[in-house]
Amino acid sequence: MIFRMTRMKQENVTMLSKRVLRSLVTISTSLILVTACAGGIKPSSNESGVDAVETDVTTTVNSAPNAGGYSIQPGDKLEISVYGEEDLQKELTVGPGGGITFPLIGDLNAKGKTVDQLRTEVKDQLSKFIPQAAVSVSIKEVIGNKVHVLGQVKSPGEYILTGSTDVMQALSMAGGVTAFASLRKIKILRRDSATQSQKVIGFNYSDVIKGKNLAQNILLHSGDTVVVP
Template sequence: MLRKHAVARRRKGHSGGSLLASVFVAAACMIGAAQAAETDYTVNPGDVLQITVWKEDGLDREVLVLPDGKISFPLVGDINARGCTALQIRDEVKARLESMIRDPYVTVSVKAALGNVVNVIGQVAKPGEQIVGRRVTVMQALSQAGGLTPYASESRIIVIRRDGDRQVAIPFPYDDVVRGESLDQDIVLAPGDVVVVPTASLF
């Protein structure tokens, strides 16, 4: 009987340890995903950055990315932040401070990704502008718009994207993606993209 209780306790302890390990693994995955998003995301006008220089009074502040894509920070001046990652901006701030501060420890994070705006128009439940944060695909944007209405033409959905001085229309194979096919066509939307969901033909 004592041996049975001992075995039961060991099994219970092993189960608890496995559960705890699973929790740690899940937490690590979430942290890794957040770090990856922070690494990959490129800054847009309208975003808010948090820039901190450790142990330096007055060098810890929120910075708005201006419409021209620039930010301004004390002792550093103006930096062109548009299209840069937080890590690239950190490196630039650090490089400019090194002549004034010995071994500056700089952190830069995207506090609010307010500049990453797309539009979903046409036959969706909630058409309009979306502030989508860091990365969002066409399917995610359609989901945030409440999904397609019964009148949507699933085969004629397009993404309108500005490419320099011109606009390009990118077809989106909705039916294929829903079936789990052509998943590489579920592209990440760029700031300013417009997802157009036309009305299906009645005939």
């Protein structure tokens, strides 16, 4: 009788030990999964042999850059108005040569100017007719100063150049490259406005992120297309 009770106790202890062991394994597995998820970074390899890092990126594109360093370009649509003067409230499209025409002033060159610079020029030109004129200048639609980033990027599309922007910055605006991108075969397509011919400029992402051949990280021009195969 005593032997049977002792054996039952041993069996109960063994079963309890197994349950505790299973619980510990479950807890350890859960902790590993939580740690992996919390990191938010998933390294993966692509054909270039360089590890690509996938992160969640939110891209914000300023569709009407009325502040900062945006330079007005041909094709952009502007709104210029003078407070209290109904005849001096106009929506204008910047011409191919960069010019606009405004009442009392005549022709103005808007190309390459910021909103603040153009506002100051309009106010100065109007001062002989309307002293202390309250002039407002805004960009209604950006047409001329855009680039396209296409292919294996996380947010392909059309992006506004609000200042000097190089290839790496444009790729960043598009959310970065995907894990499937051919990093050594990126191309910039650029069209000559005079001849309408197009040339292809190569870009090796793998070299640039290692600090090599940095000269290829060129400044983009309006109308350029960055293709990530």
